[in-house]
Amino acid sequence: MVHKTATFIAEPGADPETALYSDTATAGGVVWTTQIPTGPDGSIPDGIEAQSRQVLDNLRSALERAGTSLDHVLHMTIYFTDMAERAAFNDLYREYFPAPRPVRCALGVSQLGIAGMKVELTATAALAGAN
Numbered sequence: 001m002v003h004k005t006a007t008f009i010a011e012p013g014a015d016p017e018t019a020l021y022s023d024t025a026t027a028g029g030v031v032w033t034t035q036i037p038t039g040p041d042g043s044i045p046d047g048i049e050a051q052s053r054q055v056l057d058n059l060r061s062a063l064e065r066a067g068t069s070l071d072h073v074l075h076m077t078i079y080f081t082d083m084a085e086r087a088a089f090n091d092l093y094r095e096y097f098p099a100p101r102p103v104r105c106a107l108g109v110s111q112l113g114i115a116g117m118k119v120e121l122t123a124t125a126a127l128a129g130a131n
């Protein structure tokens with residue numbers, strides 16, 4: 001679906017006509033996405049390490065579908081239901097994002113959109129090749 005200069009990309013397997021949101025949006029050389037730790041079958045893995053890896057893998061996939069990569073991430077906001085688990089996320093984050101890393105914000109929240117979710121993130125990236 002395109003609105004003037006914006007392109008909205010549905011989540012894989014989602015019907016864009018019935019989905020409540022788009023997985024990713026692009027406009028003016030910028031990509032916006034929000035990712036949750038669901039696997040291809042829709043399940044949420046147990047534990048912060050598995051969820052962290054899944055949400056970062058989902059981010060990579062969403063950016064690739066939009067025509068960019070993790071190397072182009074500018075900013076991320078990460079939501080945790082338990083801030084004590086942030087260290088486990090950070091260990092994996094360093095694998096996905098070598099220095100210099102994107103601008104980042106981490107927030108503790110009482111709950112996320114699906115029961116059992118421990119982490120969710122939003123990211124803004126530049127499209128590959130955009131100035």
